[in-house]
Amino acid sequence: MATIRDVARAAGVSIATVSRVFNDHTLVNPETASRVLEIATKLDYWPNGAAQSLTTRRTQTLGVMLPELFGEFYSEVIRGIDRQSRAHDYQILLSSSHSNGEEVLIAGRAMLGRIDGLIMMAPDEASIETVERVRRRVPVVLLNPRIEVEGCCSVAFENFSGARAAVTHLIGLGHRDIAIITGPPGNVDAEERLRGFRRALADAGMDPDAAAVIPGDFRESAGYEAGVALLARKPRPTAVFAANDGMAVGLLAALAAAGKRVPRDIAVVGFDDIAMAAYLNPPLTTVSVDACGLGHRAVDLMMGAIESGPTGGSLRQQLPAVLVVRQSCGSATAGTGLLEQTAGSSGGTVRRGRK
Amino acid sequence: MATIRDVARAAGVSIATVSRVFNDHTLVNPETASRVLEIATKLDYWPNGAAQSLTTRRTQTLGVMLPELFGEFYSEVIRGIDRQSRAHDYQILLSSSHSNGEEVLIAGRAMLGRIDGLIMMAPDEASIETVERVRRRVPVVLLNPRIEVEGCCSVAFENFSGARAAVTHLIGLGHRDIAIITGPPGNVDAEERLRGFRRALADAGMDPDAAAVIPGDFRESAGYEAGVALLARKPRPTAVFAANDGMAVGLLAALAAAGKRVPRDIAVVGFDDIAMAAYLNPPLTTVSVDACGLGHRAVDLMMGAIESGPTGGSLRQQLPAVLVVRQSCGSATAGTGLLEQTAGSSGGTVRRGRK
């Protein structure tokens, strides 16, 4: 393939001139420029990106590392990153499905020299060291970080207050025996949601330790199994908070299979507000988070970090988690207010209906 | 940051030796190697990817270009590509949301030098020229191509036979007035599905030109609007084939809003079998395609193309589109067989139930 040298030779100029034409740096003689352009077109010359980034130290690429690419949630995050990156003329170097620190390290090394910044969601604590090492080279933006890393910006959802609002709503509806299906152990989101669940109970004067905590892993199948386990329980909880919608879907299926009616027999609330939540039977009450917006925001932070260089501060941003009341949680029972504002320092809000 | 030179200096060896240690090329003296490794660790040396790929002409990266990143379908494709790429130790350079040939060209140029191959789904015919130009540089694998490009491998779904099977099924159920909600004009999948729709009607001795063809664009909102338009029609069709599930979802919502019962009043069939299809009310009969598998297969083809070099043949592969019968299409009416095999050279198959 034609290189800058080929074009220079064919046009009878130096490579510096060709380079200038393509980067319209210094003013180049219009005639010369058009001649070079013509030759370049004829030779179908495309500058080599690797060579460019080697000299300019710029790649116009953002690295993205995610723990896994399963479930709608991560797809949405990627979409958000993708869109906003394009708006800034950046491409995305994707490397997901990392389950441990070792893989993260390898992927990080492979990205070095090919990216101007890294947006990552660390699967576990072990990846923190990798983050530190990457951070010495390019800006890093953390997604829902377990631990804040000095010098890294981060964006996170208000998992805690979102979960708290959801459970508080159930309590407001009159429920006193509420179970939770948790996410995978070690997952930050899962832990925060569990914490919100417990806090809501405690706030209402109930004993968090008395509540049924059924282990899950964010997958639909776990929700189904949890449903089976739940039905065998005596006394059977009157409401269930699933730590994500995927498990809520499985739970709903298990309940339906057992002939239970939702919300009459059991109330169900999820978390994430995935696309199908509004279309489930019954429509799922859940906590809505804007996964796409998370990616969008991460890119914005990254752009700032790239601009300001290594001295850039470490902004922390929180994105709201809003309770969306649909039908799976049932309506207010007599004597209980339905519209009370959910408590929470971050001011939880409540939305109703399909969207 | 430390470069290979820094390591060499600190270890008292030449850069060639350091390079050898990291690529375990020729045998290096174990002592020297361990010393170099030690120094490299201390200096936190990471090879620069851009420099590596400049000399080796290898990037361990696959370019991925998609027309848009909206809807579950594309997310699934990306997931498939991502997974299989990782299995081959490749990363992904993503650039989506391209709506026209100009954008595709720009994105293609930006990728040059950073990728070993390109997997792309061209939004329109104008992108073909870009494909040709990219192809002279790196192998290209096309996803659902409108036109086969000489020297490019491709993977496509059996859109035609899938749609045909779906509509044939409706006809077998006794329907004689079947409408279609089409995808966006110019979209290959959309056109093939329309073609399958028409063929099914023709095969049954019906007049394709007499059928109601309602324009859509694959979005949920288009399905909703189509539903409204459909209900105003007299006589009202007894069945509708939505060219994708997203529109079927909107259609279902419109019908429910109008108090119509599915499938009693109107039968509905979709295409894609997205995750929520099985959970809709009623569960959606649709044509299932394995979007994730498409990506997976594309990577496999790419690996072959990269191996075999520029002389690699141009394999074309077809992935099945299987009718999944759920409840939105209703059951057989008297006198009509329900289990008949769908016609089609590619041997359409029928599946039942939730999965």
Added chain:
DNA sequence: TTGTATGCGTTATCAT
């Protein structure tokens, strides 16, 4: 306005 020359951080081909 244009050309020369150097460097970016590697790998790889020679020697030694």
Added chain:
DNA sequence: ATGATAACGCATACAA
């Protein structure tokens, strides 16, 4: 087993 040194393709400081 190891060391010079020449690419790789481009951008850019400096000279002309």
